[in-house]
Amino acid sequence: MASAGGATLLDVRDLSVRFRTRDGIVQAVSNLSYTLRRGETLGIVGESGSGKSVSNLATMGLLNRAYTQISGEILFEGTDLLKLRPDEMRRIRGKDIGMIFQDPFASLHPMYRIGKQLAEAVLAHEDVSGDAAWSRGVELLEAVGIPNARSRARDYPHQFSGGMRQRVMIAMALVHNPDVLIADEPTTALDVTVQAQILELIDRVKREFDCGVILITHDLGVVAETATHVLVMYAGRAMEYGPANEIFNAAQHPYTWGLLESMPTVEKRLETLIPIEGSPPSLLHPPRGCPFHPRCKFRFEPCDGELPPLFQVPGGHLDACYLSPERKRDLWTKRIGAELGVTG
Amino acid sequence: MLLYIARRLVWTIVVILVVVLITFVVFFKLPNGDPALRFAGRSPTPESLALIRHRLHLDKPFYIEFGYFAKNFFLGDQNGWPGLGYSYEGSVPVMQEIKQRAPRTLCLIAGAATLWLVFGLAIGVLSAVKRRTIVDRLAMGFALFGISAPVFWLGLMALYIFWKTLHLTGGSGYVAFSQNPGAWFSHLILPWSVLALLYIAIYARLTRGSLLETLGEDYIRTARAKGLSERRVIFRHGLRASLTPIVTQFGLDVALLVGGAVITESVFNLQGLGWLAINSFLTQDLPTVLGVVLLGAAAVAIMNLLVDIAYAFLDPRVRYA
Numbered sequence: 320m321a322s323a324g325g326a327t328l329l330d331v332r333d334l335s336v337r338f339r340t341r342d343g344i345v346q347a348v349s350n351l352s353y354t355l356r357r358g359e360t361l362g363i364v365g366e367s368g369s370g371k372s373v374s375n376l377a378t379m380g381l382l383n384r385a386y387t388q389i390s391g392e393i394l395f396e397g398t399d400l401l402k403l404r405p406d407e408m409r410r411i412r413g414k415d416i417g418m419i420f421q422d423p424f425a426s427l428h429p430m431y432r433i434g435k436q437l438a439e440a441v442l443a444h445e446d447v448s449g450d451a452a453w454s455r456g457v458e459l460l461e462a463v464g465i466p467n468a469r470s471r472a473r474d475y476p477h478q479f480s481g482g483m484r485q486r487v488m489i490a491m492a493l494v495h496n497p498d499v500l501i502a503d504e505p506t507t508a509l510d511v512t513v514q515a516q517i518l519e520l521i522d523r524v525k526r527e528f529d530c531g532v533i534l535i536t537h538d539l540g541v542v543a544e545t546a547t548h549v550l551v552m553y554a555g556r557a558m559e560y561g562p563a564n565e566i567f568n569a570a571q572h573p574y575t576w577g578l579l580e581s582m583p584t585v586e587k588r589l590e591t592l593i594p595i596e597g598s599p600p601s602l603l604h605p606p607r608g609c610p611f612h613p614r615c616k617f618r619f620e621p622c623d624g625e626l627p628p629l630f631q632v633p634g635g636h637l638d639a640c641y642l643s644p645e646r647k648r649d650l651w652t653k654r655i656g657a658e659l660g661v662t663g
Numbered sequence: 664m665l666l667y668i669a670r671r672l673v674w675t676i677v678v679i680l681v682v683v684l685i686t687f688v689v690f691f692k693l694p695n696g697d698p699a700l701r702f703a704g705r706s707p708t709p710e711s712l713a714l715i716r717h718r719l720h721l722d723k724p725f726y727i728e729f730g731y732f733a734k735n736f737f738l739g740d741q742n743g744w745p746g747l748g749y750s751y752e753g754s755v756p757v758m759q760e761i762k763q764r765a766p767r768t769l770c771l772i773a774g775a776a777t778l779w780l781v782f783g784l785a786i787g788v789l790s791a792v793k794r795r796t797i798v799d800r801l802a803m804g805f806a807l808f809g810i811s812a813p814v815f816w817l818g819l820m821a822l823y824i825f826w827k828t829l830h831l832t833g834g835s836g837y838v839a840f841s842q843n844p845g846a847w848f849s850h851l852i853l854p855w856s857v858l859a860l861l862y863i864a865i866y867a868r869l870t871r872g873s874l875l876e877t878l879g880e881d882y883i884r885t886a887r888a889k890g891l892s893e894r895r896v897i898f899r900h901g902l903r904a905s906l907t908p909i910v911t912q913f914g915l916d917v918a919l920l921v922g923g924a925v926i927t928e929s930v931f932n933l934q935g936l937g938w939l940a941i942n943s944f945l946t947q948d949l950p951t952v953l954g955v956v957l958l959g960a961a962a963v964a965i966m967n968l969l970v971d972i973a974y975a976f977l978d979p980r981v982r983y984a
Contacts (some may be wrong), residue, residue: 408889410890417888426882439889
């Protein structure tokens with residue numbers, strides 16, 4: 320990518336994930352590549368089932384390898400995570416790469432105290448006393464903005480609100496100062512007012528803990544706030560990938576346009592939101608050619624033939640669409656850009 | 664917590680009373696032989712029969728008889744508390760009869776329950792962890808066998824093989840622990856195993872199902888994401904949360920067995936409470952029937968209470984509710 324970031328933390332190359340199921344092979348992720356540098360926030364955007372979570376579960380080594388075929392490389396600071404033995408992967412999980420999940424109500428164990436769960440995370444990778452681990456947990460609770468952290472550590476998850484629980488999850492992911500923080504739809508289950516706080520918090524800890532963040536979401540609005548880079552996924556494939564300002568100001572792919580058009584903002588009234596017609600394709604039998612072409616308003620001859628490769632577009636990002644750059648600029652400024660108040 | 668337990672206790676007593684009343688009513692609707700006749704012995708005179716009827720309150724409406732029963736029960740009779748009266752059959756105090764039978768049944772249940780908890784949980788966990796492998800299939804095959812095999816058949820087979828053929832264990836009958844601990848164990852090992860087998864099968868399936876469900880929860884993924892060892896994920900996070908349904912089932916099973924390990928007791932001739940219940944029903948021995956029913960109901964109520972208390976310890980959400 321063009322922007323000068325810190326050292327490369329994650330370099331995912333040609334990642335494909337296949338699930339064997341009773342009905343056949345699900346092509347959950349296909350030929351996906353992206354990089355994450357220290358200090359960057361990579362927003363991965365797509366509808367449910369687009370493979371955005373699966374690719375990151377692969378990074379965490381949390382996919383059951385018995386039913387999953389994974390190919391490609393996931394280089395973490397030069398080491399291919401896919402080649403590690405389970406116990407080697409376990410030592411990286413939660414230590415060098417932390418992850419927080421969508422539903423903070425279900426992601427904490429209901430029967431253990433918050434402090435206990437944090438201390439457990441400390442002890443998983445560090446040989447310290449129980450008291451020291453507990454204190455470290457309390458420190459982290461303070462760092463993520465939980466008031467009265469010392470006494471709240473003795474509470475159980477059900478005594479916390481959703482936003483507070485997500486803060487706890489973030490604290491838990493940070494106990495070992497990880498290099499990479501993966502946030503899988505961290506705000507989806509939360510109230511709108513709390514969403515902004517959590518996003519701010521993630522952005523703040525990225526700076527304070529000097530790590531790279533992968534922010535998985537179906538909501539471009541979430542990405543708009545904090546992401547430095549955006550990867551748009553559809554049907555397990557990268558549709559468009561580049562610096563965030565490029566994507567928001569000069570989106571190239573009709574699917575990205577669709578996401579932008581269907582994104583509510585304060586100015587837009589509900590009736591002006593344009594949904595993307597149809598639904599995502601089955602990953603058991605993905606369509607030939609561009610996976611988006613059955614729903615695409617601008618499809619033409621080549622779309623159902625060969626799979627479009629990722630073209631380097633003038634602005635410096637990648638885009639998997641056969642439309643010519645001129646035609647895209649035309650469409651973008653006339654139709655979508657105008658509507659969004661962006662001028663080409 | 665104390666208030667909670669007190670409330671549960673009061674409620675428990677009400678439940679037991681209702682159960683006894685229903686038993687009483689049902690009993691009086693039975694085609695009845697005259698208990699006085701049996702009570703009176705071999706050559707009754709009309710006078711002695713009348714006297715017995717009067718003393719047993721058989722000459723009064725049943726609710727009066729129930730009143731006397733309830734009064735004795737709560738205040739005790741000449742044999743102490745709770746007063747359960749004398750059996751029609753043999754005129755023995757019912758309490759004495761129960762005191763004699765109860766240790767046999769309780770020993771049987773305690774041993775069997777220990778076996779089935781240990782093996783049931785172990786097989787269930789193994790099966791869940793090795794899901795869809797040969798280990799899982801074998802374990803579940805065994806479970807199906809355990810659930811399907813009739814206890815009386817298993818009991819007789821076990822006796823034939825381990826006692827009659829191999830001479831490894833004691834035969835049927837019961838030897839008190841205080842009399843001879845070795846013989847006590849040797850006579851109980853077969854009934855324990857046979858009774859436990861069915862429950863091992865049930866608990867293995869229950870544990871497997873419950874654990875598999877828990878292992879699909881988000882917080883298990885969190886535990887793995889923390890980098891915990893798989894052993895810790897399964898036992899500290901998975902099994903811990905899977906225990907609730909198992910504890911529920913366990914309380915109920917143990918309670919029901921107090922009055923109902925009938926088949927096992929019969930096959931191994933242990934003559935415990937189940938045996939007492941069946942015999943007294945067959946001879947329409949109302950006081951004994953009532954005694955056993957009371958004990959059974961009390962066992963269910965007490966076990967439920969214990970289960971509820973266990974919940975509070977297992978699950979903080981219950982504690983604070």
